Amino acid sequence: MDLARKGPGLLLRDILRGNDPQVSAVVSVISHVDPDVLLLTGFDYDLDALALIALNTAIGQQGASYGFFFAKRPNTGFATGLDLDGDGRLGGPGDAQGYGRFAGEGGMAILSRLPIETEAVEDFSGFLWKDLPGALIADAGLSSEAFEVQRLSTTAHWSVPVVLPNGDRLTLLAYHATPPVFDGPEDRNGRRNHDETAFWSRLLDGDLPWPAPVLPFVILGDANLDPADGDGRNEAMTELLAHPRLQDPAPRSRGAATAARNGQQNARHQGDPALDTVDWPDDPGPGNMRVDYVLPSSDLEVMDAGVWWPEDPQQADVAAKASRHRLVWVQIDLP
Helix, strand or coil, X not given: CCCCCCCCCHHHHHHHXXXXXXXXXXXXXXXXXCCCEEEEEEECCCCCCHHHHHHHHHHHCCCCCCCEEECCCCCECCECCCCCCCCCCCCCHHHECECCCXXXXXXXXXXXXXXXXXXXXXXXXXXXXXXXXXXXCCXXXXXXXXXXXXXXXXXXXXXXXXXCCCCCEEEEEEEECCCCCCCCCCCHHHHHHHHHHHHHXXXXXXXXXXXXXXXXXXXXXXXXXXXXXXXXXXXHHHHHHCCCCECCCCCCCHHHHHXXXXXXXXXXXXXXXXXXXXXXXXXXXXXXXCCEEEEEECCCCEEEEEEECCCCHHHHHHHHHHCCECEEEEEECCC
């Protein structure tokens, strides 16, 4: 939902004031779609989850509160003490494990009506980039010191089990990858973005230090990677979407298809515009793309799926005020 602010505590301030247009729009979108489990990306982390609790209270005032939540310190703003971005200075936002002006900027959070089994959560965010099989780090232009400490996750990679009504577990595999731009010819961000999505393919194949996740599970998050368009290394997403342990419900919206009719960049895209999930500027800009995903495991029965990108002008305005990213939803038949 892209609720990051420029300083610690500012998100909590804006939520508590009750008159922030973006916060109000976010609450409206969540209340309208009313998902049982929700991953928030671009949400500032604080130690006591005060901003998340305040947002949940605001959602509850619209009749759609959540009984369980989870948040953990992300890599964004996580100081390294090294000059990771090579600008000759220490302590800048580019010197953190994930770009951030303060610890926790633009983190992740989960709201759920299903109990979260917090003691069984696995946090893969400390996994080093160089340790990923087939990693593209070698030509990313990192110093020898940075090569040894650079984590793969820009924000986080989590495995979060929720308890189903029958007592079984559904595992949420959540992440938020870096944009594959804002770098130089070494394509450091593009390489890291590719590998942040490739992480899931390697995990599903049993090629990482952790066991492959057991069924059922859902991969969800902002990959910042379209399978057909944009400047990213698309092959990581096409590989994941075709993985035999996953299914792609291909959530669509008429609003996305309509929005893509404007702009020369959108006209040059190869992907189906109805699948777009983000409204980025066009010329200059990458145009609208599919970068947000909810991918259930192959055993789950998908009942319906979509992107809340309404055509109605009033609702479309609310969606645009909430975030450039539109809420992606998938309805599954839980046992």
